[in-house]
Amino acid sequence: MVAIVLTMMLLLSSSGAVFAKGTDTQQDYDSLIKSLDQYVKVVDNQFEIDIPKKVAKKIGPEQLDLIKQRMAESNLAIKSNNLTIDLTTKKAELLISDQQIMATLASQGYTQAIDPPTSTDIGPMLITNGGVTKVVFFWGGFDLYLSSYMVKYICVGGIAAVAVLVTLVPGIGWTLAGGIAGAIAAEWAGDQTYYAIVVRHYWGWPTPVSAMWLQ
16 A cells, blocks of 8 residues: 555665765765755756856766766757746746646557546545646756546556656657556556655666655
């Protein structure tokens, strides 16, 4: 059973790509993102980063290039979808309804339908909270919000579940979408209670899901 109060930080392999000196774990990379955020600014609705030389020296030129490459991923997604970065939060939100997603899938030939989650599906403490479906881009990656209906669809929808994510997150690609869908389905294996969740992905992270938690 998925716990009502959920801590679903996935175990990540430390043998994956190292993003900066000493940042080969999830906690380290979270700290890096937070520490560098103060140097990120928004110029003409695009992220830019200006790191002091002393800090840049500690990180190293190779890792700085990787950080800028990952920032470019978010900039491309924001520009391609005509999104606006909030100057206070430094985030850009793409809100899409479940109905819009299903209509898009139907137009692509994915016609499998599932019943909307019932109060039992959603869970006794979350009967009135089906959650929202949206993508929130920040300079280091994105947070994918999935309603309980979308979580159920991903868990039982087969290949159409991957198509959901490809439709929802512009530029995500089938490989990454498949990895995220697989991680969600694995988390709910044998469980028929579906909760609205948030999935975090850092651009370039060695595993598809960096973290997952309840909305």
